[in-house]
Amino acid sequence: xxxxxxxxxxxxxxxxxxxxxxxxxxxxxxxxxxxxxxxxxxxxxxxxxxxxxxxxxxxxxxxxxxxxxxxxxxxxxxxxxxxxxxxxxxxxxxxxxxxxxxxxxxxxxxxxxxxxxxxxxxxxxxxxxxxxxxxxxxxxxxxxxxxxxxxxxxxxxxxxxxxxxxxxxxxxxxxxxxxxxxxxxxxxxxxxxxxxxxxxxxxxxxxxxxxxxxxxxxxxxxxxxxxxxxxxxxxxxxxxxxxxxxxxxxxxxxxxxxxxxxxxxxxxxxxxxxxxxxxxxxxxxxxxxxxxxxxxxxxxxxxxxxxxxxxxxxxxxxxxxxxxxxxxxxxxxxxxxxxxxxxxxxxxxxxxxxxxxxxxxxxxxxxxxxxxxxxxxxxxxxxxxxxxxxxxxxxxxxxxxxxxxxxxxxxxxxxxxxxxxxxxxxxxxxxxxxxx
Numbered sequence: 163x164x165x166x167x168x169x170x171x172x173x174x175x176x177x178x179x180x181x182x183x184x185x186x187x188x189x190x191x192x193x194x195x196x197x198x199x200x201x202x203x204x205x206x207x208x209x210x211x212x213x214x215x216x217x218x219x220x221x222x223x224x225x226x227x228x229x230x231x232x233x234x235x236x237x238x239x240x241x242x243x244x245x246x247x248x249x250x251x252x253x254x255x256x257x258x259x260x261x262x263x264x265x266x267x268x269x270x271x272x273x274x275x276x277x278x279x280x281x282x283x284x285x286x287x288x289x290x291x292x293x294x295x296x297x298x299x300x301x302x303x304x305x306x307x308x309x310x311x312x313x314x315x316x317x318x319x320x321x322x323x324x325x326x327x328x329x330x331x332x333x334x335x336x337x338x339x340x341x342x343x344x345x346x347x348x349x350x351x352x353x354x355x356x357x358x359x360x361x362x363x364x365x366x367x368x369x370x371x372x373x374x375x376x377x378x379x380x381x382x383x384x385x386x387x388x389x390x391x392x393x394x395x396x397x398x399x400x401x402x403x404x405x406x407x408x409x410x411x412x413x414x415x416x417x418x419x420x421x422x423x424x425x426x427x428x429x430x431x432x433x434x435x436x437x438x439x440x441x442x443x444x445x446x447x448x449x450x451x452x453x454x455x456x457x458x459x460x461x462x463x464x465x466x467x468x469x470x471x472x473x474x475x476x477x478x479x480x481x482x483x484x485x486x487x488x489x490x491x492x493x494x495x496x497x498x499x500x501x502x503x504x505x506x507x508x509x510x511x512x513x514x515x516x517x518x519x520x521x522x523x524x525x526x527x528x529x530x531x532x533x534x535x536x537x538x539x540x541x542x543x544x545x546x547x548x549x550x551x552x553x554x555x556x557x558x559x560x561x562x563x564x565x566x567x568x569x570x571x572x573x574x575x576x577x578x579x580x581x582x583x584x585x586x587x588x589x590x591x592x593x594x595x596x597x598x
Contacts, residue, residue, distance in 0.1 A: 163217065168208040170221050175202045178257055182245045182588045184220075193218050197239065197248055199227040229253035234286065234324050241318040243309035244325060244586040251585060255280045258580045258590045265557040266578065270565035278579025278593065281443060283436035285585040290327040290357035290413075291432050294334075296341055296350050305342040307334050307353060325586060327357040327434070333387065337364070340383045346370045354394075356426040358411040363426035365392040365401055380404055390426070398427050398485075417442050418469040422493055428486060429462055433583045440553070440581055440593070441469050447577070447595050448525050448551045450474040457523040457545065459509060459538055460530045464490035466553075467502050470527065477502040478518055482509055510537050522546045527553070534559030536566065543571025550596040555583075557590045567596055 173186035175198045184198025186206065192215040195206045203225035210217035223230070233239070233247035246254050259280060266272050295317040298305045308320035320334050341347045349369040356363040372380065372393070384391045384404060390411075391404040410423035413430065415438055424430055431437035444466060450456055454474040458467045461479030463486055471477045471494075481487050484506040494502050508514045509530075519541045526547045528535050532555055535542075542550060550573065554560035567573040573596040583591035 163210040163212055166208060166211050170205050170207045172203065172205055172224065175200050175204060180261060180588065182249075182257070186218075191216060195220055198223075199230055199249060201225075201227045202230070236322070237318060237320050240311055241309050241320060241323075242312040243318075243323065245312075245588050247586045251282075251285050251582075254585065255282070255580060255582055258582070258588075261590050262557045262560075262578060262580050262592050265561040266564060266575070268561070269558055270561035270563075270568075272561070272564045272568050272575045274578035274594070275574070275576045278577050278595075280579055281436065281439055281581040281593075283433055283439060283582065285582070286324050287327050287331060288433045288435070288585060289323075289325045290330075290355075290434050291430060292326060292330070292355045294337075294353045294355065296338075296352055298342070298348055305338045305347060307338040307341065326355070329362050329387075329389070330355045330357055333362070333364075333389070336383070336387060340379065341366075343379055344376045345373050346376060354427055356411060356424075356430075358413055358424075361390060361411055362388075363390040363392060363411055365394050365426050367394050369395075371395065377404070392426055394427075401425070401427055414438075415441055415465075415469055418472050420468050420472075420493075420497060420499075422463050422465060422468070423496070424463055424489060425485070428489070429483075431465065431583065433585075436581060436583050437465070440583075440591075441466060444527060444551050444553065444593065445469050445473065447593070448527060448549060450525055454524040455522065456525045456527065457518075457521075457542075457547070458527045458529075459535065459542075460528065461490065461504065462486050462529070464493050464502070464504070466527050466529060467504070468494060468497070468499055471499050471502040474525070475501065478521070478523070479504045480507050480509060480518060481505075482507065509535070512537055519545075524548060526550045529553040530559070532556040532559060534563050536563060539563060539566050539571065543567065543573075548598045552594040552596065554592045554594065555589070557592060560592055560594060564594060564596070573598060 175184035177185035184195040186193040195218045197220045205222040206218040208216045208218045229250045231250050238247045297317040306317040308318045311318045341350050352367045354365040394401045412423045450473045456474045456477045458479040461467045461481045467477045467479035487504045487506040490504045523545045576597050578594040581591045
C-alpha cells in the first residue's frame with residue numbers, strides 16, 4: 163500500500179466489506195472507509211492507495227444510517243478487539259448472516275434449504291477467554307496490558323474492556339501496575355485470561371524466572387484481586403499455578419446436568435451463555451436416538467460429546483490434543499458417562515488414524531478449527547451417517563467443506579445460520595445441517 167494524505171471528499175456508502183469497512187465507489191474505484199455504514203453519506207479522507215482500491219478514514223457522517231449506534235467502549239476505534247460497536251447488534255447479526263450465505267454460494271456453490279434463526283447471548287461482558295499483550299512503553303513511562311491496536315502491532319492503552327467477562331474486565335490497569343513492579347516486567351509479553359464462573363485465571367508468560375520478591379508481589383496480587391495466577395516459562399506444558407493444589411476450573415452445561423473441567427490454557431468456547439445454547443441447538447439438530455452411534459470430530463474436552471451421550475447409545479469423540487482427550491475422559495468418568503469413548507488422533511493426518519474411522523455411525527458432529535475439516539470428509543461421507551451437524555468458526559472453510567459434502571458425498575445442505583459467539587467483531591460462527 164502506498165500511503166497518501168488526500169483532501170477530504172464526500173461519498174455515499176453502498177455496502178459493507180468482510181472486514182466491516184464501508185464501501186464507496188468514487189470515479190469507478192472502490193474505496194474502503196473504516197467505521198462507515200451502508201446508506202450513509204460521509205466525508206472521507208483517503209490514506210492508502212492500492213492498484214484496485216483505496217483505503218480511507220471517516221471524517222464526518224453527514225447522513226447517518228438508522229443502524230448506527232454510539233459505541234459503548236471509550237477505547238473503541240483505537241483498540242483492535244472490536245470492529246462493529248458502531249453497528250446495532252441486530253444489524254451485526256444480519257451482516258454476519260449475509261457473509262455466511264454469500265460464502266456458501268460463492269465458495270461452496272450451495273444454498274441452505276432454510277436459514278436458521280441466529281443464536282444470540284450476552285453482547286457485553288461475554289468474553290471468558292482472551293490473550294492480552296503486555297508491553298512497557300517508555301514514552302508513557304508505564305506498562306500497558308490489552309488487545310493490540312486496530313491498525314498497528316502496538317498494545318492499546320486500555321483502562322477497561324466492556325467485552326471481557328467479569329472480573330477480568332476490571333483487571334487491565336491492576337495487571338499493568340503489577341507487571342511494572344516486577345524485576346522481570348520487560349520479560350512478560352502476554353497474559354492469557356480464563357474466566358470460569360467466579361474464578362478468574364491469569365497465565366503470565368514469563369521469559370525469565372521471577373525473583374523471590376517478584377513471587378511475593380504475585381501472591382499478594384492473587385490474594386487482593388481474588389484471582390488465580392499461573393506462570394508459563396515455556397510451552398503449554400509448563401503452565402503451573404502460583405498456589406499449588408488448586409481445584410480445576412470448570413463451566414456448567416446446566417441443561418444437560420454436566421460440568422466440564424479444564425486447564426486455563428485449554429480451548430473452550432469464548433462466550434459461556436452462547437456455548438450452552440449452541441450445544442443445546444446442536445443436539446436438537448443432530449436428533450440422536452437412543453439407538454444412535456455418534457461420531458464427534460474435533461471433540462476437545464467433550465463439550466458436545468458428553469451432552470450427546472445423554473441421548474445416544476454411544477458417542478466416539480476424536481481430538482488431536484492428547485491433553486484435551488485425557489481431560490475429556492476424566493470429565494466423563496467423574497460424571498458417570500459410560501457410553502462415550504475418546505481417541506487422540508491428528509485429524510489433519512489420515513495416516514495416523516486407527517480403528518475408529520472404519521466403524522459405522524448414524525450421526526456426525528464436526529467442530530473443526532479455522533482450517534476446516536477437509537481431511538476427515540471422506541470418513542464422514544463413508545461412515546453411513548444420515549445427518550451431519552457442522553459447527554464452524556470460519557465461513558470460508560465451511561463453504562468449501564459444504565460444497566465437498568454435497569458434490570462428492572451425497573449430502574444436501576438442509577439448514578444453516580449464524581451464532582453470535584463474538585459480538586461487536588467480524589468473527590462469524592455458524593452451524594450447518596446436512597442430510598444424506
